[in-house]
Amino acid sequence: MREHIVAFDQGTTSSRTLLINRKGQVIDVAQRPIEQHYPRPGWVEHDPQEILATQLSTFTDVLVRNGLSPHDVDSIGITNQRETTVVWNRHTGEAVFNAIVWQCRRTAPIIDELCADPEVRERITATTGLVPDAYFSASKIKWILDNVPGAREQAEAGDLLFGTIDCWLVWCLTNGAVHATDVTNASRTMLFDIHTCTWDPWLLELFGVPVSMLPDVLPSSGLFGTTAHPSIAGNIPICGVAGDQQAALFGQCCFNPGEAKNTYGTGCFLLMNTGNKAVRSKNGLVTTITASAPSTKGVEYALEGSVFMAGALIQWLVEELGIIESAKEVEALATSVEDTAGVYVVPAFTGLGAPYWDADARGAIYGLTRGAGRAHIARACLDALAYQMNDLIDGMVDDSGIPMTKLSVDGGASRNGYLMQFQAGLSQLEILRPKNTETTAMGAAYLAGLATGFWPSIDEIRAMREVDARFVGTMGAAEREAYLKGWRDCIRRTRTA
C-alpha cells in the first residue's frame, strides 16, 4: 500500500514518469518524446494536449510494468520545463493556442517595446528578480491575448486561465478543480513579486494580463489537489511542484545557504541557495524563488546563472571540427596530453553571458603554436566549461557575500572526471556527484514525500543520498592564478567593448 512516489518530469523534449521507492531509489522510468513545432524561424510551440497525454500514458506504463495500481502511490510530484505558457478556456478545458515554449523568441519585439525605458527595466528586476526577456511568461501571455482572435475579450470576461506547464497539468489532473502553481514557477513568469509573493498589479497592467487568469500560488511542498482525471483513479494527492532547475537544487539536497548545484548539460544551469535573502545581482544573474521543505519558514531564494555553450561546445568538436566521434571520447583525448600547451578556447558563439554581457562578441581560439593539436584544443574546450562556471560562481559569491560551500553536479558532461577535477581546482570547491543523477525528478519526489510524511524530514533525505564521486581541488595557488590570468586575458581580447 502506498509504498511509492511518482514524479512527473515534463521537459522540453519529453514527458517522463519515474517510480520511486521509500529508499529514494528510482525503480522505473517511462518516457515519451513530445513533438516540437517550429511554425517560423525562432518560434517554438508544444501541443498542451500531447503534453497531458504523454504524461498520462507514461504514468500508466510504469504502473502496469510494475504490477501496481494508483492505490499503491503515496503522492505525485511534478517538475516541469519553466516559463512555457498555456492559456485555456476554464469551461471547456481547451487551450486557445499551442503552448509557447520558453525558447521561443517571437515576443522579443514586445520586450523591446515595453521594456525600453531603463526605469521600467529597473522596476521589473527589482520586483521579479529577472532581467526582462522574452523567455519569461509575461510577454507570451500578451502575445496570445493580442493574436488569437477573441482571446482578449474572453480573458477579460474571465473565461480564460493561464498556467505554466505544472499548473496546466495540475488543472487537468484534478479535472479542473484546482488552478494553482507553486512559488518557483510563479517566479519565472515576470508577473510575480518575489518579495511579497503576490501577482504584481503594475506588471499585470504593463503586459495587459487580467488578474482573473492567474493561478493561486502555493508553496512547492504541500497539497495541491487530488487526481480526478478519468485515466488516473485512486485520488492520488499531488503534493510537490517545482520548476526543473529549482527541483534539481532540491533534489541535490542544497537545502542551506551557500549550497549550489550545476547541471552540465547542453548548457549549464548554476543555482545557489541564498536562504531567506533575495540577493540582487550586480553581475546580471537572476534572483529566483527556490523550493523549500514544508518545515521552512518564509520563502527561500536562489541566484541563478547559465552558460549557453557547455556540452554544446563538446558537440561542436564532434559535429563541426570532427576531431572526436562522440562526446564521451573527449576525456581520453584531452588527457592524452599533459596540458593545453597554452591554448584557450573562448566559446562566445552567441556572445558572452554573465558576468560580461557582450552580445556581439564571438568565439575564438588563442595561443596556437606549431605544436598545438586536436588534443590540446579538446582539453582547452573542457577547461572553457570550467572557466565559464568559475566566472558564474565568483559572481554569485560576490553578489551574495555568501561563500559557496559545496557544489553538487549532474548532467551529461558531469560524467567527465577530468572536467570535474579541473573545476574543483579552479573553483577551490568540493564537488559532489551523486549516484542517482535523476536530480530533477528526485526534487519533485522529495517535495511530495515530505508533504505527506512519506519521508519524515530533510535529514532522512540527506541520509538516503549516495555519492558516486567526490572531487577535491589539488591545484596550487600560483598555478590557479596563472590559469585564471590566461583566461581573463583571452576574455579581454574577445570583448567588443
Ligand code: ADP
Ligand atoms: P541536455 O539534457 O541538456 O540535453 P545532457 O545532460 O543529456 O544534456 O548532456 C548532454 C551533453 O553533455 C551533450 O552536449 C554532450 O556533448 C555532453 N557530454 C556527454 N558526455 C560527455 C563527456 N563525457 N564529457 C563532456 N561532455 C559530455
